[in-house]
Amino acid sequence: MSVITFYNEDRNEAGQSMGAAAIASVFGIERNYKILLISVEREDYKMEDAFFRPAKINLNSLFMGQNTAVTDATNGIEGLMRMFSSNRVDADAIASYARPVLKDRLDVLLPLKSRSKEEFQNAAKFYSPIIDAANKYYDLVLVDMCKDVLPETRDTIMGLSSLIVVGLNQNSNSIKEYLKLKEKDEKYRKNNVITALMKYDDASMFNAKNMARELKEKDLPLLVPYNIHFSDECSSGRILDYLLKSHSLHFTDRPDGYFYNTVKDTVDRIDTLRQQVDYGLRT
Numbered sequence: 001m002s003v004i005t006f007y008n009e010d011r012n013e014a015g016q017s018m019g020a021a022a023i024a025s026v027f028g029i030e031r032n033y034k035i036l037l038i039s040v041e042r043e044d045y046k047m048e049d050a051f052f053r054p055a056k057i058n059l060n061s062l063f064m065g066q067n068t069a070v071t072d073a074t075n076g077i078e079g080l081m082r083m084f085s086s087n088r089v090d091a092d093a094i095a096s097y098a099r100p101v102l103k104d105r106l107d108v109l110l111p112l113k114s115r116s117k118e119e120f121q122n123a124a125k126f127y128s129p130i131i132d133a134a135n136k137y138y139d140l141v142l143v144d145m146c147k148d149v150l151p152e153t154r155d156t157i158m159g160l161s162s163l164i165v166v167g168l169n170q171n172s173n174s175i176k177e178y179l180k181l182k183e184k185d186e187k188y189r190k191n192n193v194i195t196a197l198m199k200y201d202d203a204s205m206f207n208a209k210n211m212a213r214e215l216k217e218k219d220l221p222l223l224v225p226y227n228i229h230f231s232d233e234c235s236s237g238r239i240l241d242y243l244l245k246s247h248s249l250h251f252t253d254r255p256d257g258y259f260y261n262t263v264k265d266t267v268d269r270i271d272t273l274r275q276q277v278d279y280g281l282r283t
Helices: 016-028 044-050 061-064 078-083 091-097 117-137 151-159 171-182 208-213 228-234 239-246 258-279
Strands: 002-009 035-040 099-102 106-111 140-145 163-167 192-198 223-227
Touching: 002 016, 002 078, 002 117, 002 151, 002 258, 016 044, 016 099, 016 106, 016 140, 016 192, 016 223, 016 239, 035 117, 044 151, 044 223, 044 228, 044 239, 061 192, 078 091, 078 106, 078 117, 091 106, 106 258, 117 140, 117 151, 140 151, 163 258, 171 208, 192 258, 223 258, 228 239, 228 258, 239 258
Parallel strands: 002 140, 002 163, 035 106, 035 140, 163 192, 192 223
Antiparallel strands: 099 106
């Protein structure tokens, strides 16, 4: 039972949410684990768009005053937060508030609906006890965390995590900013932190080996390649269909086989690293 948190301090889009979605999906395909992916975001519907097609509206029901397009599988995170605020903590109940993606393999807990930044930060305080409880029910809890959470909430969630995956961009500014971050904040110097390139282009001069060298890291970054087919499917609710179709392709079958097998390698590395941390084998 492990928590893996994805986080990005970079001001520019680093592909974190869709990278986390790809990793969670390939985990579900490749491993017989019970997995929960939690989106801790504000005013961001990328995760919902990636996994769930928009519901079709039944015009007859609308004319009768019933909107059957509302498919809010229980009130999701809002319902869970109400349960936790009432101290009715039940780890098993978390699964009934999440939306299933792969039966008995992968559930997704979608983010809070649109709120002000202050309201989001106040509500986000409930994420850490929810994550802690989910970790008792699921084999893996993957957390896609945004910068808008308060520092104390972020630090609590990171403290629950076996592995912290820090997303970077492939450029010199991202390298400089991360080196500064490591210098001023010791938690980024711990052995359970690893970097990731979630929109990876192997043709860049800032390839994985060069990034690791510039960052003075012993481990190469985790990789999720940039792939326009994957990006298109993420906006159409077909991420799982795309990955299942790519599952049988070889590494040399670019772009889709290369994408799937690179993400699979990342999943293998994450699974090994989090077990090393959990069993005290990573130094």
